[in-house]
Amino acid sequence: MFHQVGRHHGGYEYQIDRQPPVEDELQIYTWNDATLGELALLVQEAVEEARHPDARLTFRLIYLDAHSGRYLSTDLGRVVNAEETPDQSKTLADCKFMIGDYLDIAVHVGPRQPSAGDDRGRHGSSGFSFRNRGRGGGGRRY
Numbered sequence: 001m002f003h004q005v006g007r008h009h010g011g012y013e014y015q016i017d018r019q020p021p022v023e024d025e026l027q028i029y030t031w032n033d034a035t036l037g038e039l040a041l042l043v044q045e046a047v048e049e050a051r052h053p054d055a056r057l058t059f060r061l062i063y064l065d066a067h068s069g070r071y072l073s074t075d076l077g078r079v080v081n082a083e084e085t086p087d088q089s090k091t092l093a094d095c096k097f098m099i100g101d102y103l104d105i106a107v108h109v110g111p112r113q114p115s116a117g118d119d120r121g122r123h124g125s126s127g128f129s130f131r132n133r134g135r136g137g138g139g140r141r142y
Contacts, residue, residue, distance in 0.1 A: 001026045001103040002024045002025055004104075005047070006107070030042075032091065032093040034091060036076065036077055036079050036087055039103070043107070050081075054081065058077075058078045060073050060104040061076050061095055061097065063100075064100065064101075073104070076090065077090055
């Protein structure tokens with residue numbers, strides 16, 4: 001997982017010819033049944049701003065597209081400290097997370113400021129059909 005306060009990392013930071021933003025890396029061990037809410041708790045342990053009562057954590061999946069050879073992203077959801085959200089119960093399996101994928105987490109602090117560039121609307125916050133990457137075979141190991 002990679003985190004940043006105030007915004008997500010730019011897509012260019014995850015391209016094959018670059019090293020991921022390791023200064024913002026959080027290494028965790030988890031399972032495919034871990035929820036975004038549980039992952040938010042892990043982020044709160046490591047990132048002070050994530051513990052703020054008004055903090056919102058938005059999750060983005062970064063995955064390698066087999067057809068283009070580029071990393072692409074899709075928004076997974078958000079977890080808010082001060083309220084329950086439907087996204088907090090989504091599991092990594094629900095999000096089609098695979099070994100080798102990254103999670104990019106933006107920590108937003110303070111009251112929500114709706115705008116045209118809102119994080120949830122930019123990359124599509126739901127629907128996981130993009131993950132049909134032609135990986136045949138049975139189950140996956142996590």
